[in-house]
Amino acid sequence: MFKKVLVANRGEIAVRIIRTLKEMGIGTVAIYSTADKDSLHVQVADEAICVGGPKPADSYLNMKNVVTAALLTGAEAIHPGYGFLSENSLFAEMVGDVNIKWIGPRPETIDLMGNKEHARAEMTQAGVPVIPGSDGYIHNVDEAIEVSRKTGFPLLLKAAAGGGGKGMRFVYSEDELAENFINAQSEAKLSYGDDHMYIEKVMTDVRHIEMQVIRDQFGNVICLPERNCSLQRRNQKVMEESPAASVTPTMREELMDIVTKAVNAIDYENTGTIEFLQDQEGKFYFMEMNTRIQVEHPVTEMVTGLDLVRLQVEVAAGEELKLKQSDVKISGHAVEMRLTAEKPEANFAPSAGKVDFVFLPTGGPGVRIDSALYNGDTIQPFYDSMIAKLIAHDETRAEALAKLERMVDETSLVGVSTSQSFQKELLLDENVLTDNFGTKYLEDTFMPKWEEKMAETATK
Structure with a gap:
């Protein structure tokens, strides 16, 4: 069993994880931004280390700083909680590259299931029932229109990467499709650096x-x-x-x-x-x-x-x-x-x-x-x-x-x-x-x- 685990998160989930680790007799390391120096997760952990400024990109999303914190404190594993870097396959790979254990699935699994279209294709092949929609990515409005004429309306435009509602639009008729597709694709690009889209039929009363x-x-x-x-x-x-x-x-x-x-x-x-x-x-x-x-x-x-x-x-x-x-x-x-x-x-x-x-x-x-x-x-x-x-x-x-x-x-x-x-x-x-x-x-x-x-x- 691990002797020390770094919790790469903040707030209630960091406190929640730290409590279980302590009950297991495992040493705990909290990371924090400069804005969170007095936060509860910092106070309850055995050790705490600052990883950057208040903005998430400067601290909790700063992969190099988080990995460095784990190395400096001698942590044997990293628990990512949810949000932030928890579903970032590159970060999980970086953690493994420095011989620290990632408490989660393998990076390639995160990558596979994090891309909704790849996940959909994998599940289809495994015989898991999926929502009717596009087979593969939708790159432009013309392709979206073609798929919509097969699935019917309403439909849902979804970013292949990411989650939490970014790059998503409900579309109720073909007249609305072009504008919504362009907006959703732009939002996906801005949020995830990836503008791949796909379409799902909207199932009502579900x-x-x-x-x-x-x-x-x-x-x-x-x-x-x-x-x-x-x-x-x-x-x-x-x-x-x-x-x-x-x-x-x-x-x-x-x-x-x-x-x-x-x-x-x-x-x-x-x-x-x-x-x-x-x-x-x-x-x-x-x-x-x-x-x-x-x-x-x-x-x-x-x-x-x-x-x-x-x-x-x-x-x-x-x-x-x-x-x-x-x-x-x-x-x-x-x-x-x-x-x-x-x-x-x-x-x-x-x-x-x-x-x-x-x-x-x-x-x-x-x-x-x-x-x-x-x-x-x-x-x-x-x-x-x-x-x-x-x-x-x-x-x-x-x-x-x-x-x-x-x-x-x-x-x-x-x-x-x-x-x-x-x-x-x-x-x-x-x-x-x-x-x-x-x-x-x-x-x-x-x-x-x-x-x-x-x-x-x-x-x-």
């Missing part, structure tokens, strides 16, 4: 269902209970839960077979998440694979009792999985909501500044808070707006949602605006409570009502 999977170097595979991540705003997840109410035990077995087939086909190693769309008939279609730990991994941990970070570290250290699939049991239901430093009433504009006071409801059974906030902390304007994850676990979905509502009510933060009021409203929504929603519900149905309510409140 759910976003994903499954976490772990595979060791010996070929042992463990599939974990699926998550429903259908509540999304601007292609960003807002609430996640496990298990998915729309997935029956028979469907779960089918999904596990698909996921196992997929990871075996690419000789995957470590943990990852395969994302699917589930149609009204219960069939699953591959979207993409995230080759890292997910933001929403706590709901999976809550219903299985497993520590996914520990499993990641053990697999990276060359150990064989101690679990068999039959050992994985589902206990109750878990729901997670993301608390963000944003102003919901101002179109979710980012909010930054000093946290004068914060209280997060950490007590009681089935309650979990993943956060790096503390009284007197400063929320920086340079990074992602998520500042805490509120996770509730109980015997049933209804009980877990009720617990989460109580947690949201008790949350208090003074000094910075948060998404708390928006979360509260969402948890009171009848369709959310009855699990009657798909991937477009939040933006097409809930948000217009929310915005109307905000407008009325502003005029009073």
Whole structure:
């Protein structure tokens, strides 16, 4: 086992990883930007080293500086968390080149699955069902038009590289196609340095269902209970839960077979998440694979009792999985909501500044808070707006949602605006409570009502 691991991240995920490493008796190294010198992940780590200025490009995305930090501190492995360099195959390769272990899949696997069109082709070859769309890249408007006449509308233009909504456009008719293609391609080039595009048919009335999977170097595979991540705003997840109410035990077995087939086909190693769309008939279609730990991994941990970070570290250290699939049991239901430093009433504009006071409801059974906030902390304007994850676990979905509502009510933060009021409203929504929603519900149905309510409140 490793003696020392560098955590190449910040915020709540860095704190989360450091805690498990400490429980495993492994020394921890935090990296930080000059803006983050007083952050919690720096304080809880055994060692900390500055890797650059406030902007991510100067610090957390500075590959040479991060690798140098690992070498200077004698770290034997690097855990990248999520975001930043976690799915950067070049960085993973650099880490390996200096004989430091990468806690994640091989660089070539990251590269393969990080390119959506390559991943799609690989999954098709492996017999995994994929969403109808283009075969290969779309280079220009004429090619896009040709494909659209086969798939029909609506369709989705997607950047082959990257994720998180950049280089994506929904197109509802051929008249809209040319302008949207040019804009999406330009955005992809600007965001990822890659303007390769592809097209997927937009499937309506669908759910976003994903499954976490772990595979060791010996070929042992463990599939974990699926998550429903259908509540999304601007292609960003807002609430996640496990298990998915729309997935029956028979469907779960089918999904596990698909996921196992997929990871075996690419000789995957470590943990990852395969994302699917589930149609009204219960069939699953591959979207993409995230080759890292997910933001929403706590709901999976809550219903299985497993520590996914520990499993990641053990697999990276060359150990064989101690679990068999039959050992994985589902206990109750878990729901997670993301608390963000944003102003919901101002179109979710980012909010930054000093946290004068914060209280997060950490007590009681089935309650979990993943956060790096503390009284007197400063929320920086340079990074992602998520500042805490509120996770509730109980015997049933209804009980877990009720617990989460109580947690949201008790949350208090003074000094910075948060998404708390928006979360509260969402948890009171009848369709959310009855699990009657798909991937477009939040933006097409809930948000217009929310915005109307905000407008009325502003005029009073």
